[in-house]
Structures are given as C-alpha cells and as structure tokens.
C-alpha cells in the first residue's frame with residue numbers, strides 16, 4: 151500500500167500496527183475463531199478489553215480512587231449536553247470559557263439546561279488566542295474549558311486553577327503530553343482525534359461531583375447509571391473501545407506521555423518554524439504560547455496561489471491539510487500517530503513551492 155502523509159483533523163491518523171491488529175481482531179479475536187464484532191460485550195474476552203482500556207486511561211491521567219472511566223456513544227457533542235445535565239443544579243450556575251466552535255456548542259446546550267455564564271471569550275479576534283487572567287466565580291457548579299481548539303489552532307498550555315470542579319473537553323489533545331488529571335473533576339474526549347476511531351467518547355469523572363442536581367434523570371443521560379452498569383448499561387461501542395485500547399497500549403509501549411510529548415514538540419517546532427520562515431505562508435495564531443501542537447493553522451500570503459500549492463502537496467502524497475470549512479486556509483493536524491517524516495514531507499513541499507513562486 152502506498153504511504154500517504156495523513157494530516158486529517160478527525161477522524162485522524164492511527165498507528166499502522168494498531169490498524170493491523172484491529173483488522174486481525176475483526177476476523178479472529180483472541181484466537182476464538184470469532185470476530186470481535188460478533189461476540190457478546192459481556193463475554194470475558196471483551197470484559198478484559200473494557201477493564202484494560204479503563205485502567206490505561208486512569209494510568210495515563212494519573213487518577214486513582216474515586217475516579218470512574220466510561221466509554222459512551224454520541225460523540226463529544228453528546229457530552230456538551232450530559233455535562234450540564236449531570237452537574238448544573240436547577241438553581242445553580244455554570245461558567246464557560248469560549249475558545250471556539252466546540253466551546254460555543256457546549257455553551258448552547260448548557261444554556262438550555264440552566265444559568266450559564268461565559269466568563270471569558272476569544273471571539274473578538276476570531277478565536278485566535280487563549281483568554282487569560284479571567285476571574286472564575288467561586289459559587290458556580292463547575293467551570294468548562296476546551297483544552298485544544300481543533301478548528302482555530304489554539305491550545306491551553308496551562309489550565310486555570312479553581313476551587314470549583316473543572317470540566318475539560320480534551321477531544322483533540324488527549325494523551326498528547328503529560329497532564330495531571332487531578333486538576334480536573336471531569337474530562338471527556340471523542341476518540342477519533344487522538345486515540346481511536348469515531349464512535350466512542352471517553353469520560354473520566356470524579357464520582358463525588360455527581361448526584362447533586364436534584365434533576366429527574368433520564369437513564370442514558372445519567373453518568374451514575376453508566377457507572378453502575380460498568381460502562382455497559384447499554385451495548386457499548388465495542389470496536390472503537392478495542393481500538394482505543396490498542397492505541398493506548400501502543401502509546402505506553404513506546405514510552406508513554408513523556409515520549410509522545412517530545413515527538414509532538416519536535417513536529418510542532420518543525421511545522422511552525424517553516425510557517426514563520428516561509429514568505430508565502432503565515433500562521434493564524436500570532437502568540438506562539440497559544441499555538442496548538444496538534445492543529446497548526448496557516449494561510450497563504452498570496453491566496454491566489456492556493457490552487458498551485460494544492461496541486462503540489464497532493465502530488466507529494468499529502469492528505470487532509472485544507473482548513474476547516476468555516477475558516478478556510480490550511481490546517482496540518484499533528485496527532486500522536488503522525489510521524490515526524492510526514493511533517494518533513496510537508497515542509498519540503500512548502501520550501502519547493504517558495505522557490506518556484508516567491
């Protein structure tokens with residue numbers, strides 16, 4: 151198979167060996183002579199998959215007793231609703247930081263369920279920076295933040311300290327570097343950006359924050375129901391969970407979060423150095439501190455040359471660098487499984503392009 155440099159923003163690239171193992175399990179799982187896709191989720195072989203996946207998540211987040219890990223359907227978008235539904239009291243309030251499209255969608259859902267305050271926003275400058283120095287209300291039920299802004303290419307390099315529970319949407323930078331999970335009360339992430347295929351969303355939650363809303367709860371929307379059911383209240387997304395387990399095994403085997411942070415920093419440096427150096431390109435996030443190590447967004451200084459550039463990178467077997475449909479330009483997603491050599495291939499094209507057109 152020809153190797154394509156896959157910069158897709160999501161679903162994103164997965165390690166080749168993980169794809170091979172996942173393909174094998176679709177034919178013959180655990181030497182059962184049965185496919186992973188045709189056995190009971192309550193079989194002991196699959197129970198082992200769930201257990202290992204949850205343990206790997208807890209280990210990588212550094213969280214212990216009192217934390218529960220779930221794998222739910224509905225995508226990260228379902229969590230936009232489940233978070234306020236489970237945490238926002240009828241007469242309480244929620245605080246949100248608005249750093250882009252995903253945060254805005256989370257805010258929209260919370261507003262339907264209760265009193266929701268946007269305490270900081272970067273909307274005034276097209277979400278091109280991370281707001282800082284804002285005050286967090288001490289009486290809010292929780293603070294909601296988005297660690298990485300997949301569309302606008304910004305990333306929180308540190309997290310707000312707060313006495314209230316902090317909820318973080320980590321969909322697009324989960325497990326890209328060491329992060330102490332204990333500074334949060336709830337972390338969620340759709341699997342398809344950095345740890346698996348679409349279809350499973352990881353939720354890690356400190357159990358003591360649940361059950362305080364006095365809301366009458368719908369079962370499928372209630373974290374406690376899913377916890378009680380061992381993340382099998384209903385049939386869980388078995389295949390995505392299996393691939394998450396394989397990806398986290400791959401991560402751990404290669405050296406874990408310290409290792410991947412080094413790899414990701416090297417890729418981001420190579421990418422941004424070229425964006426800043428090359429006269430035909432410029433970054434859309436100005437402050438280097440706010441630039442995402444996962445999604446590098448940039449535009450052309452001469453946009454009329456875009457069709458020529460597009461021809462050139464496509465000819466170099468590069469895929470998926472057009473920007474999000476709402477913002478245009480380009481976006482190179484540098485998720486964990488993308489090798490440094492793929493970034494080098496893109497940088498080579500940008501340099502060849504500059505030689506020809508600058």
Ligand SMILES: *Cc1c(COP(=O)(O)O)cnc(C)c1O
Nearest residue numbers: 225226227252300319321322340
């Ligand atoms: C992709 C993304 C989402 C939406 O995920 P779905 O699984 O499609 O619902 C939410 N938040 C962030 C930060 C994302 O990158």
